[in-house]
Amino acid sequence: MQRVCLALPTNRPCAAAVADIAEEAAYAAAHFDVEVHLLVLDTADSAGHAENASAVGALAPAAGVVVHHLDTGQQRDFLRRVIHRAGAAEPDLLLDLMLPDTVSYGACTNRVFLVAAALGCASVHRRDSDSTYQLLDGRKVFPIHHELRSLGRPAGEAAAGVTRSELDPADAAKPVALVGGSFIGELSVDIGGINTLDPAVYHEVVSLWAPPIWSEEEKSALVEASFTGGGTEPFTVDEAVLGAPDIRRVDMCNLGLDHRVYERLPVPPAPDTIGSDYFLLHAVLDSGLPGVVHNRHIVNHYTPERRTGPGFTAYQLRFAKFLLSMLYLHPVYGEMIALGGELLDEQHRLRVEPVLDSVRRSAAWDRAANVHRLDVLDRCYRRLGGTYAEFADHLAPRRQHLLDEAQADAERFALLIEGWGALVAAARAQRVAG
Template sequence: MKRRICLVVPTNRECTATLAEVVAEAAYAERHFDVDVHLLVLDSSADFAAHAEVLGAARHVRHLDEATQREFLRRVVAASGTTGPDRMLDLLLPARLSYGACTNRAFLIAAALGCESVHRRDSDLYFQTYAGEKVFPIHAELAALGRPARDVMATEDRLDDSRRDMTVAMVGASFVGDMSVDVEDIRDADGYYDLVSLWAAPGSTEAEKRALVEDSFTGSAPYDGDHTVLSVVDPMRVDMHNISFHGLHERVPLPPATDTIGSDYFLIHVADRAGLPGVLHNRHIVNFHTAERKSDDGFLAYQMRFAKFILSMYYFHYIYQRMTDDDPKTISAIVRASARQPGEPNEVQADLMEQAYRRLGGRFAAVADRIRDERDTLLSEARRDIEDYAHLIDAWAGLVAAARETPLPHV
């Protein structure tokens, strides 16, 4: 029996060109590997009909609007028996944008489809071309994901011998093109370091902060032939729009934080801290910034998501520094302890962030004003997001088990 995999694209925007590329990637995977690819598109956009037309070329496709997703999730939550079903449904499908929540929905739907792995792409990408052929990340993913590490062939092997009997849990790469976080326009500005260095871990030296700022949100070299590294993957080397998971996503969900970039990167850190075998490859996607993000409204919304990311790192650094395995109970306890930290250090971060934005001037002054006006709300939401995450971790095993037994609504 062919193994079944889920290739997923969450979207809230028009992305017909990207979907056409991913349809081609799905077809490529089925031609070159013994797999059935279930292409899943979680579509919150106003362009559903146009997307459906493009997706008609895929062999197995699930194109779900929010109403269909909500109906499926309602059944899963009810079947799981979790306490506070209304709260849980809100964490899985919040009214506000959540990168983590949309990927968690993909994890549950993949379980319902019987897929053993999830391969995520984003709606603002296309694939590189090399020697006249598209460079599909799924080639590197399917060559290694879910296999015993000892059986994986790689260009470089840096994995400790003690981990060779473990399964490859994650395969990923990075990007070329626009910066993954839209701060390219201010990279040479005087205030850039002041702003970006705020996401450094507490206690970082000045040299460590400068290295972090230099490395943050930048891409990799263009593809020039396959290069793979079998190792415990450095989280700074991979991005969530070019990632795949086997097993790990069914043990630990992503943080469901709203209006926060980076909330979907948590599993990359779990794989690192738990020492899970992974493969880093160089089939990088091409990242681009949409026109909407450059509009006044889009700019302000995005910068506020970046601001909330900085405030969230106060809690995530605490967690990353203490995680040593992928046991959900252990992680949940650390997450809860993180939420109990005193609030004063993050209040200082909020003030420094407002000052950094104000020094940048121009349209960034409006971001500083918003941070000043919503300071208390942003701080309380950052803490509540962590408390919500612990609640979701505790319920996750039951949700995944229920999803496996819950048919998707007819589409």
């Protein structure tokens, strides 16, 4: 019987999400030959953690489900043991990359990966605390249904479990590395207010994350599709497509990954940066590993703190850093596309060395494009006025720091990739608290 890790990283009280994901865990254990390790990685403050602990404590026992609720201290202790056993050259820096004192979508995802390795899990299934499940005839629609039907299986065998196969016959022996869906509801990035105020400004700002070599037509198509997920149509019947995964239709709140992906490479641990956790989707697609994309989309909703006061400022800063991160990620994505199948070894595993080399070299890219991005943000946000103009005032004196930090994030990603194999091996020898 395989172990799988169904993970909910959170930094907020989320009792409803805990109850929901526990239902999904019970469904998985009841319908598949797996032992489900339900992992709640909790970095909420003391009050939020207490609320989450109460929700976890109230869960009814379910056959085949093991629950782990780790607070910040338990996560730090686990990481220290892993880093020490790995013999890392810069243990304090690695600990900070894995568990920073600020929001990091990449770091929390990397912690999930290491805990899953410690638990002996064959796959990770990630959800978010600001989303819920769709209903069909009063029953929740669980994405893990498709994830467990296909993940890790030779793609040729997995074809029997999908509604449509576009698999290249040459890829039949490769394992299904990714199974994902998207979301319905509000935009995945909370910038819809910009479009409401001024669609032209929205177009100019969102197009900043496009590769610089793209045409205006390609940028316009990107803006049209960006952050919209699976649209607004509710689920009615299953659709699951096997082949080269369309990662534009996959969101990190609705994703299953085979361990042979995340045990080879981490995701960028950049702090305060939206989208830092999507790197492995590109690695899977560009290397030619098969995936399944389905339509059991999760319902996305926003938490109120994003739209007022300090929460608004913090969120817009994460969006700005997302745009700046593209300077260093686009060259890597481009080189991975060029390498294609050469990213895999004879056992269909991702090769670390070419990715590490590319990430290292990308950190030296000229910053002119990021200076331009900050110029555009300043001009556009001042044009919007109100809280956006106030954010532009907040951003202006921090320009140099943001430019430096974006480059440092790229350099630290290379450092983490370099030590990742040793961290995964060390994690396998650790015990995980309940």
